[in-house]
Amino acid sequence: MNKDNVKLAIAPIGWTNDDMPELGKENTFQQTVSEMALAGFSGSEVGSKYPRDPAVLKPMLEIRGIEICNAWFSTFFANGEKAKTIDEFINHMNFLHAMGAKVIGCSEQSKSIQGTSLAVFGHKPVFTDEEWRLTAEGYNELAKIAAEKGMQVCLHHHMGTGIQTPAEIDRFLALTNDDVCLLYDTGHLYYSENSEQAMLAVLEKHLSRINHVHLKDVRDEVVAEVRKQQLSFLDGVKRGTFTVPGDGVIDFKPVFKLLDDAGYRGWMVVEAEQDPALANPFEYAVKARKYIRETAGI
Numbered sequence: 001m002n003k004d005n006v007k008l009a010i011a012p013i014g015w016t017n018d019d020m021p022e023l024g025k026e027n028t029f030q031q032t033v034s035e036m037a038l039a040g041f042s043g044s045e046v047g048s049k050y051p052r053d054p055a056v057l058k059p060m061l062e063i064r065g066i067e068i069c070n071a072w073f074s075t076f077f078a079n080g081e082k083a084k085t086i087d088e089f090i091n092h093m094n095f096l097h098a099m100g101a102k103v104i105g106c107s108e109q110s111k112s113i114q115g116t117s118l119a120v121f122g123h124k125p126v127f128t129d130e131e132w133r134l135t136a137e138g139y140n141e142l143a144k145i146a147a148e149k150g151m152q153v154c155l156h157h158h159m160g161t162g163i164q165t166p167a168e169i170d171r172f173l174a175l176t177n178d179d180v181c182l183l184y185d186t187g188h189l190y191y192s193e194n195s196e197q198a199m200l201a202v203l204e205k206h207l208s209r210i211n212h213v214h215l216k217d218v219r220d221e222v223v224a225e226v227r228k229q230q231l232s233f234l235d236g237v238k239r240g241t242f243t244v245p246g247d248g249v250i251d252f253k254p255v256f257k258l259l260d261d262a263g264y265r266g267w268m269v270v271e272a273e274q275d276p277a278l279a280n281p282f283e284y285a286v287k288a289r290k291y292i293r294e295t296a297g298i
């Protein structure tokens with residue numbers, strides 16, 4: 001890949017999982033960002049242990065050569081919580097802007113089951129026409145607000161949410177304006193469809209709208225257990241659904257090639273939440289960095 005176009009980050013979720021903070025509670029913020037830098041990454045997303053004051057956070061990252069590229073934001077437009085979502089979004093955006101990030105990765109969490117004990121296969125929400133309308137209207141507004149700061153909004157399709165499948169991603173992108181982008185997460189698409197072909201088809205189809213990428217690999221045998229035993233998303237994570245690129249079932253070569261051929265400019269973020277007691281985060285960060293160097297040439 002063209003290393004002038006693409007920067008590599010890693011998410012702190014491998015060190016401490018904000019969806020289940022007991023996973024990795026012993027790992028400090030300083031250890032997390034130091035190990036990211038030592039493994040060869042130049043960017044990070046934001047975790048709950050990161051100081052929220054840019055004046056404090058910036059120097060602690062700069063000294064390690066780490067930039068903030070994005071931070072998760074939950075939206076609740078389909079639930080009708082537009083005013084509250086927009087208020088909170090503005091605070092979040094201002095923090096990211098002060099940190100120098102250009103992208104705001106959002107997930108529509110109305111009726112989401114990702115944090116519940118419900119089986120992830122079989123209970124995801126399916127939005128009504130009105131819920132789709134509210135979601136699209138909300139995201140069109142977020143994109144306008146972000147543009148005033150020179151920033152872009154992207155939607156993180158996610159297991160257990162109303163925007164999970166290729167058809168739902170198509171619908172979301174058809175209903176929203178072109179300045180609403182997509183955060184492409186390899187792991188969530190592979191998991192949802194059990195197919196690398198389907199995962200690649202979404203990438204190929206929506207390349208022009210993709211402005212942020214999460215590189216997540218999947219362990220097929222754990223997904224099979226999740227299906228068979230009707231496990232929740234979080235129980236699957238604890239058992240090891242996800243891992244770093246190069247350690248699971250996904251071949252990332254075509255992902256890198258499609259992005260490179262399209263002249264993708266932006267961040268690729270290794271994001272592999274698993275139990276740090278079973279998968280040492282530094283070891284796995286080094287493993288991911290090596291795989292990307294060998295496979296993407298960057």
Ligand SMILES: O=C1C[C@@H](O)[C@H](O)[C@@H](O)C1=O
Nearest residue numbers: 013019072156185214271
């Ligand atoms: O981007 C993400 C953020 C996490 O909180 C989430 O659950 C994970 O699966 C993900 O892809």
Ligand SMILES: [Co+2]
Nearest residue numbers: 156185214271
């Ligand atoms: Co992700």
